[in-house]
Amino acid sequence: MSDYACTAKDQGARPRLKKWRPREFPCFNNGARPGNEGQMTSAFFPMRRSGKAESAARPAPGPLILMLYGLGFWLALSMAAYWGGEGYYSLWFPPAGLRLAFLWHFGPRATPAIMIVELLVNLGMGRFSLASPDRLIALWGIVRPVLAYGAIVGVIRWLSSGSRAGMMTPPMPFSLAAAAAPVFAALTALPEALWRPDRTQVTTLPDVITSLTAFAVGDLLGVLLIAPPLLWIAGTAGRGRKSLPSRLAPPSIAWTPVMEMAFLLGGAIVVTRLLTHIGLGFQPTPVILAVAWTGLRFGRLAAWISLAAVAWLLLPETADAISTTDRLERHLNLATIMVVGYLAGSYRDAQKQARAALERRDRLLFQAERLKTLRAMSVAVIHEISQPLSTLAIEARHLHAITDRSGQEIRESAALIDRKAAALSHLVRRLRRFGGRVVDEPSPLPVPALVESVVAIAAPEARSQGVALKVGPTDPDLVILGQEVELSQALMNLLRNAIQHSSDRAVELGSERRGGRAEITVLNRYEPEASHGMGMGVGILVAQAIVEAHGGHLTRTKGPDGVMLASIMLPLAGDCA
Amino acid sequence: MTGEPKVYVVDDDRDLGGSVARLLCRQGFAAEPFLDPVMLLNAYVEAPASCIVTDVMMDDLDGFGFADRVRFLDPAVAIVFMTAWPTTANAVDAVRRHGGLDYLEKPIDEARLIAAVTEGVAWSSRRRRQLGRTAALTPREREVFDLLVLGHSNKAIAGILALSPKTVEDHRAAIMAKTGTSGLAQLIALASPG
Incomplete structure (x- = not known):
């Protein structure tokens, strides 16, 4: 120091x-100091713009990151194309996951940058042309979901900050954002769909509803599958520079939960297949139960792995020749499974955090109680000592005085006793001033x-x-x-x-x-x-x-x-x- | 009150009480230790003292309660408190409300104890002389005396006590004669305990 x-x-x-x-x-x-106390501008607290630690303090995304985002967005859009249908992009939409992960990591103020990048990617892919007569409404169609996502992230971040944080234990805020953002984005598309039905070639109301449901489901699947691992990677990379290798190393695997998970999920999938085989259609209930169990028992990571496995099995089946109704039904079921599984996992993680906080609180309370006892004890000890010490000091002083004319040895001993008793008295008085009196009065x-x-x-x-x-x-x-x-x-x-x-x-x-x-x-x-x-x-x-x-x-x-x-x-x- | 001034030491710690009493004896006081404040109260009227050194925290009767009762028996006794649990609030109370001369912290600072007891003995004898002089007053003279030292004029006192100014004048002369004072200033000095 x-x-x-x-x-x-x-x-x-x-x-x-x-x-x-x-x-x-x-x-x-x-x-x-700045006049507004709540807002500290970066001018007053300039950040060092180097080193890894600053990414933890949520800086704006740099050009390289934005380029990476563009690349990822393009890849995700291409991936989504396999599940596309009439009048909508896809029934599973990984770009939404990428978008939410970015917004969550960099905060709502990254929204404009993301909007520009998505626009450029769409331009590059030829999905949007400045020459088209509908360019304004197409532009709005590209920008709108980003705005909706940014708004949801902003609102949930606001809800989970400051004095309102008590109700939102992490990772619940993110899970809520993951569930709310797709739905909200789909809702914001409603006016456009009603106003300009010709643009999306969906004309009847049922078609509009189908289209928007597909929108929401696609985003939901994309968000829940893509955003959590991305955020986990970002969090791991941004956290400590002190133990980066150890953080990136795979965690030691507890095999019993893995076996339990595999057994449950495998069983559920087998049952689902069996039900389909005997002509009962696609029944998601066994899988829902399995992922809910997994989530509640082992948390988010385990839930996400199960969900990824389910999606990996189910998504390819729905990519090829399959009617839109069937595909939508499958994807809705998948979305249900994912939301249930992910929320269950988040709930368990939040509980775990809350319990840890409670234990910490208990420890602190215990410590405080012990300190109080200790203080009371020390005051009592000072009191108990001061009583006999009073007698001792008085008698020692007297002894010292009356042995003045005795032999040298006795005289020196008496003087020593007197000196020590006086020193001890002084010490006790000083101790009391420190421990006893100051505690009582300001x-x-x-x-x-x-x-x-x-x-x-x-x-x-x-x-x-x-x-x-x-x-x-x-x-x-x-x-x-x-x-x-x-x-x-x-x-x-x-x-x-x-x-x-x-x-x-x-x-x-x-x-x-x-x-x-x-x-x-x-x-x-x-x-x-x-x-x-x-x-x-x-x-x-x-x-x-x-x-x-x-x-x-x-x-x-x-x-x-x-x-x-x-x-x-x-x-x-x-x-x- | 002849010879060495009498001092009582009250503490429920027998050794400490004895020690303090012996210390005071060596300093030329006739000090006597008491273990129980109630016992001292019972015996006090027979043998009043100049100064009492008392502990604050005691079993049956605490030092403050004891001080109030002994002051009722003898308004001219000086009281010095000592304690092993000092607090500022208690210290202020000890001096203001219970008429203590000093508030000593254990382990006791000898010099301060001796200074306090010496001062207490002097205060006590002064006070006793004052009280002795006013003791001979009749009840009516006492009333006039109390009003006089508050600064009232003869006329005002006559109004308050429903007497004629002439009678008040007579009472005033009698008070001057009995207390051996020669003016209002001396009378006021007689009434103030300090």
């Missing part, structure tokens, strides 16, 4: 003359002292996790009224949270005077994917309770470029009294 050491020294020696300033965030502490507390004592605890923790803890300059005149132990706890909780979720291995701690109050800030960059469920831990709740008990506010703001800013505002000591 050379940064910290340097700060502390500078501050002690000449706090006013030379203020150490974090190198990478030049505006962090100079007081010129006292004037300089912010630098608070910051320094918290950093002393947090620095080793940060170091052990490979996170650099940077401390900005502190103003020695910034004095608040509070209980040091509790406020340290609050700040420590925020720091711990920031250290755990820092995506670029750096955490900033700063303090300043702001509008007649003291502000202490903890800043880190986070991974949007990873930080979702961990948002409001018990540590943050405890910090909030402590800060509010001191007449202050705790706010946590997620900036658009992956910056998490936690800010404690506390009244200055003068205002409280």
Whole structure:
């Protein structure tokens, strides 16, 4: 922690003359903060545009990525062509999966870029021509689904962020987006289909409904099959640079679940085939049950593998000469299987996450309880010691006084006992001031002292996790009224949270005077994917309770470029009294 | 009250009480330890003291309750508290509400204890002299005295007590004579406990 050491020294020696300033965030502490607190512009927190960690903070997709997207989109469109029918693209539409994966990974603001790329690919493939008289409506037909997807991703991201996050445990938000986006995109096509039926050669209402259902089903299948593995790959590549090889290595396979899955799915498929064979038609129920079971027991990955296997078996059968009605029925059944399987898997993963969060909370509560007991015990011990020590010190002093004229040995012994008893008394009085009294009543507390004592605890923790803890300059005149132990706890909780979720291995701690109050800030960059469920831990709740008990506010703001800013505002000591 | 000033030490820790009492004896006080505040209350009227050093946390009767009761028996006794559980709230209460002279934290700072007891003994004897002088007043004179030290004029006092100004004048002369004072300022000094 050379940064910290340097700060502390500078501050002690000449706090006013030379203020150490974090190198990478030049505006962090100079007081010129943006007016709108909720939005931190990237000008104020310039990101380093190199290294892998930044992809975690959801940057805009670069030209290379967009070119890759175009290539993938073209491939997916070609793949879809086999299942095409009258008046619609396909009954399974992998481009939709690619699109949703991109939008989910890069956020809704990537929508315009994706629109342009899709337009170019369509132009290149000759599916859209600037010369055609219908070019405007064709253009709209290409742009519209992208807009619909972007809107759904935006809405669900909004629903699962901030204070509303409690209801949405990952991976539920993505699963909901995967189910909602295709349906919404199909619905947005309705006005167009009714207004210009000639363009798609579907004229009657039943035909329109068929067409739109096919649209929704195709997108749904495409999304559920393609988007999850893409996102998994993106997440794996973007996460840690420290253990990239180990993350890409195949996870060790537990064979019992695999056997169970294979047995269930195989059995279900055999039963389905048997039912078809004896003339009962295509019955998806056994497969639905099998994938639901798999999803609920083993989670998303297992569910997705089962679904991929089912799709792999079923899709080729529906590509060739088969009536549109039959194909639509098969694909609808497949879509049902996939939605059920994927939601079941997501539900199980969400449950697992929730349980992990609960266990963490329990551990913290247990720890807090133990600390409370420990504190009560230490106060009791101080009390128990102080009582006999009083007697001891008085008698030792007396002994020392009356042995003044005795032999040298006795005199020295008595003096030693007296000295030690006095030292011990002093120690107990000091201990009590620290552990007993300060806990009871608020006292004037300089912010630098608070910051320094918290950093002393947090620095080793940060170091052990490979996170650099940077401390900005502190103003020695910034004095608040509070209980040091509790406020340290609050700040420590925020720091711990920031250290755990820092995506670029750096955490900033700063303090300043702001509008007649003291502000202490903890800043880190986070991974949007990873930080979702961990948002409001018990540590943050405890910090909030402590800060509010001191007449202050705790706010946590997620900036658009992956910056998490936690800010404690506390009244200055003068205002409280 | 002759000889060494009497000091009682009340603590439910026998050793500590004895120790503090011996310490005070060595400093020239006639100190005596008490284990039980109730026992001291029962015996107090027979042998009042100048100063009482008492623990705050005790079993049956805590130091504050004890202080209130002993102050009722003898308004001229100085009280010094000592405690192993110091809090600021208690410290303020000890001095403001229970008339404590000081609030000592265990382990006890000897110098501060001796200073507090010395001050307490001096305060007590001063207070006793004041009370002794006003003790001879009749109930009516006492009423006039109380109003006088509040700053009321003879005329105002006559109005309040429904007496003639002349009678108040007489009472005032009697009060001056009995307390041996020669002016209102001295009277007021007599009434203030500090």
